[in-house]
Amino acid sequence: MISSIVSKVKQKRIAQLVAKGKRLDGRALMEYREIKIEPSIIERAEGSAQVHIGKTQVLVGVKIETGEPFPDIPDQGVLTVNAELVPLASPTFEPGPPNEDAIELARIVDRGIRESKAIALEELCIQPGKKVFIVFVDVYVLNHDGNLIDASALAALTALVNTKMFNYEMKNDEIVKKPGYKPLPVRNYPVAVTFAKINDKLVVDPWLEEEHVMDARLTITTDKDGKICSIQKGGSGYFTTQQILEAAKIAKEKAAELRKLVVKT
Amino acid sequence: MISSIVSKVKQKRIAQLVAKGKRLDGRALMEYREIKIEPSIIERAEGSAQVHIGKTQVLVGVKIETGEPFPDIPDQGVLTVNAELVPLASPTFEPGPPNEDAIELARIVDRGIRESKAIALEELCIQPGKKVFIVFVDVYVLNHDGNLIDASALAALTALVNTKMFNYEMKNDEIVKKPGYKPLPVRNYPVAVTFAKINDKLVVDPWLEEEHVMDARLTITTDKDGKICSIQKGGSGYFTTQQILEAAKIAKEKAAELRKLVVKT
Amino acid sequence: MISSIVSKVKQKRIAQLVAKGKRLDGRALMEYREIKIEPSIIERAEGSAQVHIGKTQVLVGVKIETGEPFPDIPDQGVLTVNAELVPLASPTFEPGPPNEDAIELARIVDRGIRESKAIALEELCIQPGKKVFIVFVDVYVLNHDGNLIDASALAALTALVNTKMFNYEMKNDEIVKKPGYKPLPVRNYPVAVTFAKINDKLVVDPWLEEEHVMDARLTITTDKDGKICSIQKGGSGYFTTQQILEAAKIAKEKAAELRKLVVKT
Amino acid sequence: MSKPEKLLDKKGLRLDGRKLDELRPIKMEVGILANADGSAYLEQGRNKVLAAVYGPKEVHPKHLALPDRAILRCRYHMAPFSVEERKSPAPSRREIELSKVIRDALEPAVFLEYYPRTSIDIFIEILQADGGTRCAGITTAALALADAGIPMRDLVVACAAGKADGKLILDLMDLEDKYGEADVPLAMMPGINAVTLLQMDGSLTLEEFEKAIEMAMEGCRKIYEVQKEALKAKYVTVKEETEE
Amino acid sequence: MSKPEKLLDKKGLRLDGRKLDELRPIKMEVGILANADGSAYLEQGRNKVLAAVYGPKEVHPKHLALPDRAILRCRYHMAPFSVEERKSPAPSRREIELSKVIRDALEPAVFLEYYPRTSIDIFIEILQADGGTRCAGITTAALALADAGIPMRDLVVACAAGKADGKLILDLMDLEDKYGEADVPLAMMPGINAVTLLQMDGSLTLEEFEKAIEMAMEGCRKIYEVQKEALKAKYVTVKEETEE
């Protein structure tokens, strides 16, 4: 099936070029495709953003509702990340509940946000043990041309940074909305950078045809202080220690560049 | 598969006859098959009715329970309509959760009842925002020989009209049953009338073999005052404006006839 | 498929031997395979046991949690038995929700415990109508070599007998754990004994290849007083009254033997 | 339904006035659904049961077909309005188990080897339930199989015996099932004395159990006569129609 | 959104300032998704809708294929963030019904007989919803079909009419749909005056109904012009690109 999408010839060409430090689409090994970020395009959502990386297109919507906290963390809000690979986005996506790819994608985005403590969940408690805010981050892939992880993480971060919460006061144990909005308490800015290993070399931001050729994938998410907060290796190949450490260093640099597209500081 | 059920020859014959204003089973174009209505045949249900339209056979049971209202309509009871195309009823029905046909059927019946305000849901509130009566209308198709919509709607209406609710009083926020029953507050009598378009002509109450031949289907539900309360077009063909308006007029008349079978006034 | 597991020849041989009062593995018709019982092997569970009957291997874990009682039995704890035929245990088991075999297995084990009143559920009530203990009995089949029912029932009984519950006191309607444990109130010791009918003869404890040959299966569960508390016939054959009565008598005797392996009295 | 104080009155009669070994009124009708290859309807006390048979027919999905015989499939299902509290129409664990044991009860009677590579599908719908619906379902399904012209060794017929207030009773209704001391549903082919379904819940001594199954078998034999009458009635009707 | 006191002001204008028979601002773009064989994007008021078409292509699973024509499949789906309260991404009963009626609305336009043994799959995603999304979905999907090069009798276009505060109105937004007296979504092929979708909820006399469908059809004809412009725009752009 894959051979019907990318011809074997093209695949071979991609691998040969990478060995020479080149890529089929003319990029340098450590160069991203063009990135376009559009925040707040879904007005009915509390937060949203659309990110294009090349032809990959991901829309993230953030909804904020009230609900119960987890019993073991009664005084914190709840973060829920879900990803939908809707069949509109690729001939290989099928309708139905999230498959392992969608679940992995959602969990990588989730961990970047959670482990970097990007959202001050402790500020989202309304009544300890009873009522807290739930932050739903819905990742909606609209066109799949590779590197869904970085596009999704970037769209999620942008959406969160632009999320507005309504003001409220408590009256008789009930929430009463008040006029005005305040921003979601975002404290950190995790950015995912994904590498593909092709022909024993690393490239950043693989597009779809490179993903078909790659041996393995490595995503490293770093926070605003350059600390690593989350890693995920995927694919049926392996990495050497050297490759991992090289990737970690580059991830930190690339993330800093990408972060500037979202957060003006 | 359909060709194995109705032979192509028969299908052609049905279409030719309709063009001449006749039907294979001898009916006039705007004539229903024989209708038999049996109310209250399931004693353990609060309401029930079985309707035969020709060989089509539908049983509806009504159960009344208590539960929570919808948050946005805290002072009204809840109406829930479900339809099961149980495999006993047709070689083409399969076990499993309701498919799109069963869901469409349930939703058409639901809308007829809801939009005509047939049940005074505001009288089914026990404690606003906390406890209301839930009216479960379960449509159970026992034999499928076409026009399930009209048979189901008629059985549902008959069952509701014959539904008895227990008397109760509130003691310490708990419902205590009292002896005796009162009728469900039914205020309107919606009746669905379904047309099939065959060879560019309309017929009413299509039986199964006509449904295999028809281009499109149009159901018009009218209330006791002759107002339209719900419409559903189905099937892969189309209607002209003229056909629609003609159908609406006839639906009103036919519904009035059918209504008399249920409500003696 | 079965023929690819047990050759037809072997099957014929099994049937012929049974007719002569012998079995392929050398056992007498009314002899169990070697039984090994290991209680309390999962320390994190409140109770557990592993049972080997020949090569059949079943692990049962008991978890105790708090939850709501059934509305119609507000003053009793809740017993829930579940069985998983995990694909690790047999080439014929598949991942997914419990199929009819797993559900039947769970329900047979459940009925033995429930009908013999093995657990004093009335002692597991914390606040009538509001909070009770829920006893989860999870049957986990690890290797399937026949007679899963007897192995599962025996493992469940052993696990229950060895279950420890934490001490607690109620403070402001909340459960506060106190140091120390007490045993689950187990009052009866139901034991299941399963027969296979092969070539019109009964054998006890059929192993897998006998199950492939048997016409029908009969499980009789008796309690500590020798009373029958549960029966289940399975398989596409039948039994005569004589066979049933003979089985009941033997079941009582065999159960008494097996019970001694669990309860030292 | 809350728990009654007693299940037997001073005269030893049951809540609905029956004697200990008395069956509920029973009524059967054969061939009442137009689409099914065979069908039957039964009322036993307040139980109302419908059964339909489709087949023998091509198997879907195909890989389930057997080269040397038909497969028998069975679905026991309760209508949402059949019981006191509305039942979700999704099959419960109980319904899945009962579908299996009912199939196991009917299969010994059917000459499956006559129809290799086909399936025979049995659908049982409980329209109203008042105890003993698995037995009623079996009795009805056997009629539907016969109506479909499926060759059988014998009709299968089912009835439960049990125990309430210390006495053995026949054909338990819901309250007796729920609050009694034991329930022993049993199915058989009366012609060849073969027990094809046997379950038990409760507590019985060996002696009581022996008596209970005798009682249940006696009940089966009585219902068997009604089954045969129902088939004859259909046959007579059909014959009369043909002769007209 | 709580219930507004009135849906029409003293001047007879609607909550968003529209006249009774005025459409919401509408914007369409064709061919915007790289992977799909055809795609389109539409904004109608606050509605934001994306549609993609894949096919004609091999059918999976194969047994669904028809020997004499293509099968048309359709999925109408709402993004979890498209509505006020987050919607579970699992298809609701409403989404399943709408998928069906939308397919029924589009099918009369497509020459399915040109592509036997294939499937044409339509995916409609509601990214933001504000009333009338089934109509917006049909309008967008028709553009995506055209963009995919699927031969059609005509474009299909949809629009609702309805009633609020006693007056007939065109192109209902969410509040009008929810708190108005009637909603009549209608789809048609304007070139041949064929109504391919018609639903109604609410209460209308025959006379009101007749006027409402006239109004909806008039709305459809206006949107049809925008559809054609959008296709032309794509065609022009493509042509210009080709000429460069």
Added chain:
Amino acid sequence: MSKPEKLLDKKGLRLDGRKLDELRPIKMEVGILANADGSAYLEQGRNKVLAAVYGPKEVHPKHLALPDRAILRCRYHMAPFSVEERKSPAPSRREIELSKVIRDALEPAVFLEYYPRTSIDIFIEILQADGGTRCAGITTAALALADAGIPMRDLVVACAAGKADGKLILDLMDLEDKYGEADVPLAMMPGINAVTLLQMDGSLTLEEFEKAIEMAMEGCRKIYEVQKEALKAKYVTVKEETEE
């Protein structure tokens, strides 16, 4: 389990008395399930893990088969009683993700091209969990693969490093995983220094991360020796049995 005040005591020892770079006691047994083609059991601290391999065998459903190699499938599953609060037996999102990354961790070791058109199925059951079960699962599954006679480039072995109370630690148990500052599970083929699984949760500087993966790899190498012993033990036992 509530949060402990500290994860390290004054002497720098961990809650279970281990030193920072000390593994938990580990025990392995190969070939312990009768039906599976290969199997292994492992205890690491309180973790109890069972793994079974079935295959190479025919693929079901057939269309998943690949013409040039075997497909490797993996299911990581936790027993309901393996954790403090009973876990529903339906696979959680976490279990689905771990099944995927574990398959990705094992696949580089297996010569899949030797068995075209077949599947090799790995089933991992966590019978008791105390942190690090994905690593324990990989270590056990590799043994089961070897026991099934599947040719491999090398055994795969896994171990986590992490950070607690500011110090890097090896082989985290549940409390350290939950309340520590970072967790870095890593799998490798020690013979060729190939990292086949790498995940990270928490917060680490680049320098800490470098040290953590060195530490994890060192742990892997120690466990690798135990793996080889376990295989040898089985081999010796089998040999002895054969010689008897």
